[in-house]
Amino acid sequence: MLETIAxxxxxxxxxxxxxxxxxxxxxxxxxxxxxxxxLKVKPGDHILEVGFGxxxxxEEMLQKYDNLxxxxxxxxxxxxxxxxxxxxxxxxxxxxxxxxxDVMDYNQREYQYDKVISVNNYPLWKxxxxxxxxxxxxxxxxxxxxxxxxxxxxxxxxxxxFSHAFQIEQDLVYAGFRDISVKFKKVKPELxxxxxxxxxxxxx
Numbered sequence: 001m002l003e004t005i006a007x008x009x010x011x012x013x014x015x016x017x018x019x020x021x022x023x024x025x026x027x028x029x030x031x032x033x034x035x036x037x038x039l040k041v042k043p044g045d046h047i048l049e050v051g052f053g054x055x056x057x058x059e060e061m062l063q064k065y066d067n068l069x070x071x072x073x074x075x076x077x078x079x080x081x082x083x084x085x086x087x088x089x090x091x092x093x094x095x096x097x098x099x100x101x102d103v104m105d106y107n108q109r110e111y112q113y114d115k116v117i118s119v120n121n122y123p124l125w126k127x128x129x130x131x132x133x134x135x136x137x138x139x140x141x142x143x144x145x146x147x148x149x150x151x152x153x154x155x156x157x158x159x160x161x162f163s164h165a166f167q168i169e170q171d172l173v174y175a176g177f178r179d180i181s182v183k184f185k186k187v188k189p190e191l192x193x194x195x196x197x198x199x200x201x202x203x204x
Contacts, residue, residue, distance in 0.1 A: 028120055031148050031192050032057040034185055035119050036064070038194050039146040043067050045114040048138060050103045050131075051075075051121025055083025062090050071108070073101045103131050112140040119148045122168060132175035139199035145177065150192040158191045165193040172197040 036057060041047065043066040052058055052072035062068055070090075074080055080100045090096040099106065104127065116135050125131045135145060147168050151160040165182050172180055177197030185192045 028053070028150075029056060030187050031150055031185070031194075032060060032119050034187075034192075035117060035146050035148040035194050036061055038148075038181075038183065038196055039115050039117050039144060041065050041068070041115060045069075046071075046111065047115045047117060048072070048113045048135075050116065050118040050135070051124070052083050052098065053079050053119075053121070055079075055086040055098075057117060057119055058083065058087055058090075058096060062087065062095060068095065070096050071113075072096070072098045073103050073106050074098070075100065075102055102126070104134050106134070106138070108138065112143070113138055114140060114143055116143070116145040118146070120150055120152070122147050122149050123151075123164065128167070128171050129174050132171050132177070136176045136199055141199060141201040143199040144196060145172070145199070146194055146196045147172075148192060148194040150187060151190050156190045161191040161193050165195060168193070168195040176200060176202075 041061060041064075045065070046069045047061065049058060049070065049072040052074050055072070058070055058072060061070065072083065074083070077100050080098055083098055084091060087096050091098070103125075116139060122128065139145065149161070149164040149168070151157065151164065153160070161184070165184070169180050169182055172195065176199070178200045179198040181196045183194050185194070
């Protein structure tokens with residue numbers, strides 16, 4: 001039973017998936033707000049959220065900042081439906097687009113983003129470095145990324161948080177991000193890390 005529930009947090013499906021989404025929205029609200037602050041969102045930004053879940057961070061940003069345009073990718077159809085309901089007005093106004101995709105398969109080519117945000121999704125990425133390299137392509141030169149992780153596994157601990165912090169920092173550098181900043185926050189049930197970086201393009 002516990003494994004069934006755990007799977008819902010990795011890729012929510014159906015009724016149990018919707019329940020998992022409600023839990024995620026409630027438990028993640030503090031770290032979502034913290035991550036948004038660290039992302040340094042500005043009015044008029046075009047933002048991509050990777051793993052938007054129930055759409056809480058999207059709702060928060062749209063309410064807090066003017067003239068934002070947000071796109072979101074998530075592998076879960078259930079989370080797509082949940083986030084769509086939560087942010088239906090923004091979708092109707094053309095401020096929000098949601099897609100059921102892995103970020104590695106997201107082939108948007110019309111524009112580049114000012115900011116990218118991902119909260120409690122990074123450990124689930126199949127190929128973290130390739131995903132970050134794709135995000136690097138999607139960002140403008142000087143664009144900013146914020147990745148936050150709060151361990152929720154059975155072996156969650158401070159040490160696990162530090163391990164995530166080290167991995168994210170190394171992966172960001174590998175993908176071409178610079179000016180890396182690692183910050184920790186004490187949020188129940190476990191120490192949380194947010195790693196930010198700036199997209200640096202190679203100019204020939």
